[in-house]
Amino acid sequence: MIAAMTHAPAPSPVPPGPGAAPPFPAAPAEGGGTRLGWALGIAGGLVALCCGGGLVAGVGLGVTGVQAINERAHVAVGSYLDALQAKKYDKAYELLCEDEQRRLDLARFTSREESRPDRIQSYELGEVELQGTSGITLPVTERYTDGDTERVVYRLAQDPKTTDLEVCGRE
Numbered sequence: 001m002i003a004a005m006t007h008a009p010a011p012s013p014v015p016p017g018p019g020a021a022p023p024f025p026a027a028p029a030e031g032g033g034t035r036l037g038w039a040l041g042i043a044g045g046l047v048a049l050c051c052g053g054g055l056v057a058g059v060g061l062g063v064t065g066v067q068a069i070n071e072r073a074h075v076a077v078g079s080y081l082d083a084l085q086a087k088k089y090d091k092a093y094e095l096l097c098e099d100e101q102r103r104l105d106l107a108r109f110t111s112r113e114e115s116r117p118d119r120i121q122s123y124e125l126g127e128v129e130l131q132g133t134s135g136i137t138l139p140v141t142e143r144y145t146d147g148d149t150e151r152v153v154y155r156l157a158q159d160p161k162t163t164d165l166e167v168c169g170r171e
Contacts, residue, residue, distance in 0.1 A: 070128040073138045076165040077154050081123050097157045097168040118144040
């Protein structure tokens with residue numbers, strides 16, 4: 001007799017036991033949108049903080065720089081006018097820029113200042129004005145011994161050796 005051969009199904013694989021790793025990790029089912037929102041919010045906050053901080057720092061440096069130039073201009077022109085008031089013409093001459101000193105020697109400068117009929121009695125310094133490439137100017141209200149008052153603008157230049165501001169004429 002011929003035995004009938006039947007084909008039996010293959011046994012099913014044995015399921016993995018406890019601690020066995022799945023063949024691939026499953027994606028999280030919930031909370032993905034929340035995490036993404038938090039991540040984008042934090043990243044945006046950091047970008048805003050960095051850019052905003054840079055903007056504030058830039059504005060602060062600009063304001064501080066203008067104040068520093070204003071103080072230096074007040075010192076330069078104030079010292080110059082104080083020397084003229086005290087008739088210390090050699091000291092006032094030293095506070096002139098090189099171009100002015102080349103144009104006018106100390107003897108001519110002293111003679112010019114001594115011959116002025118209107119001596120400075122007092123003065124009031126204004127705020128520095130930056131004139132782009134043409135330099136720095138400082139308006140000054142001068143009061144003279146004869147009672148007149150005049151608004152004068154002093155031109156200033158920076159000494160390339162000392163970086164101090166110097167008087168370079170008046171308008």
